[in-house]
Amino acid sequence: MKFSTSEENYIKSIYHLQQQGGVVSTNNLASELQTKAASVTDMLKKLNAKNLLHYERYQGFTLSDEGIKVALGIVRKHRLWEYFLVHKLEFGWDEVHAIAEELEHITSPLLVEKLDTYLSHPKFDPHGDPIPDVNGKMELRQQVNLIDLALNQEAEVSAVGSQSTELLELLKHKNIGIGTLLTVVRKFTFDNSLEVKVKNFPPFSISQQLAQTLFLKPTYGSTTVGSISK
């Protein structure tokens, strides 16, 4: 079955939202898609008629198995194109999201498979997100949220939880990118903010909100800067 660009965008957004919070609500999806609740309801009816959703009036909704399959196909295309843009065309990892949003709607399945082969079947995209294979299977990202990182445990930034320009702007300002090595030197319970250290820079503060969008891979053989352990 084929879908319009608009249908695909709804499916993809529902997928992302239900990854976080389980059942998705109308307002929730409307704000994610920058549209109005009434428009969302219209589209829900259509997707429901195509058996892509479990949907009951006023009760929220989730993707059906079929819906998830479709979503994974779109996610696969999005992440493969991002990989292509960064590793072949030499875009920065923070410039590619909008372009991949367009490329992900190109329909040819053969194109996707040839692209995958050309890129040597990458497992993760430039933001650290896993790329589903043809059957929708993908690796878990073995990453830790910055909020959960142990004190003085060195780790490498490997993914960001959103591609909003606001977030990317803030990361640029703080000089943080994919690959940055950092350690948490203090945690403040008052506002859950963190004091963070990057080599060769003075320590600086990261808010709870920001910390929640950053994912890292611990560097075993940590630098244990001021810790008690030998």
Place this chain on the structure above:
Amino acid sequence: MKFSTSEENYIKSIYHLQQQGGVVSTNNLASELQTKAASVTDMLKKLNAKNLLHYERYQGFTLSDEGIKVALGIVRKHRLWEYFLVHKLEFGWDEVHAIAEELEHITSPLLVEKLDTYLSHPKFDPHGDPIPDVNGKMELRQQVNLIDLALNQEAEVSAVGSQSTELLELLKHKNIGIGTLLTVVRKFTFDNSLEVKVKNFPPFSISQQLAQTLFLKPTYGSTTVGSISK
């Protein structure tokens, strides 16, 4: 100014038609786009309002300078993507047209320039058509139509005049592709058909229609099979 996919398709088709015949007619464009004359008139009004056309009711139309600029931008994208699909992803030259029709509508100008650089600024696409540069300039294809090829003059097939599946099917059947070397051994005035020879194959016949869609580059130092010249 930005254009919808539909507007871009109209602009591109008008461009191709006026390359052949000068002023374009409504029915002409309707059949090219597989749509109805009334739909064409609707769109003409819109494009005219945006100053992309010279248009007078009932009198036909051509692109304005601005319209040509837009058309060349689309043609540039189409041909660059075709080059990418054939030379990087290893598609056959006869499989890429439909996919490039989708890719040509991706909007990012930076993407086009990075792609062009990645491909090392190719001058011709896999069908032998020239690729316009950023300013719309392109080389003429120094090619001869098969109809005009001199007797016994060896030449290499370098372009086909259309990408219709019907044509590609026929070429496949006759074992002709980009790069095929051939000579015309006889011309029949009755139906303007040609008797053609490809090395290691028995001679075969090509209709006037087919000959008109094939373009070739003469091989200087010809093989002059049965000619009088030493």
Place this chain on the structure above:
DNA sequence: AAATAAATTTAGACAAACCTAAAACTTTTT
């Protein structure tokens, strides 16, 4: 358990891009 607030859906409109059928204009034929 009412009253109020918030979320969701319905009803009715609108723009883009298409359609059919009829009217208007051009070209060709007789």
Place this chain on the structure above:
DNA sequence: AAAAAGTTTTAGGTTTGTCTAAATTTATTT
């Protein structure tokens, strides 16, 4: 030069995806 044929445009309607405003349902207060 009138009639016929062909082409183009207009008029009015459809579908998709959006919107605003009003009605309905669910959740939260008091």
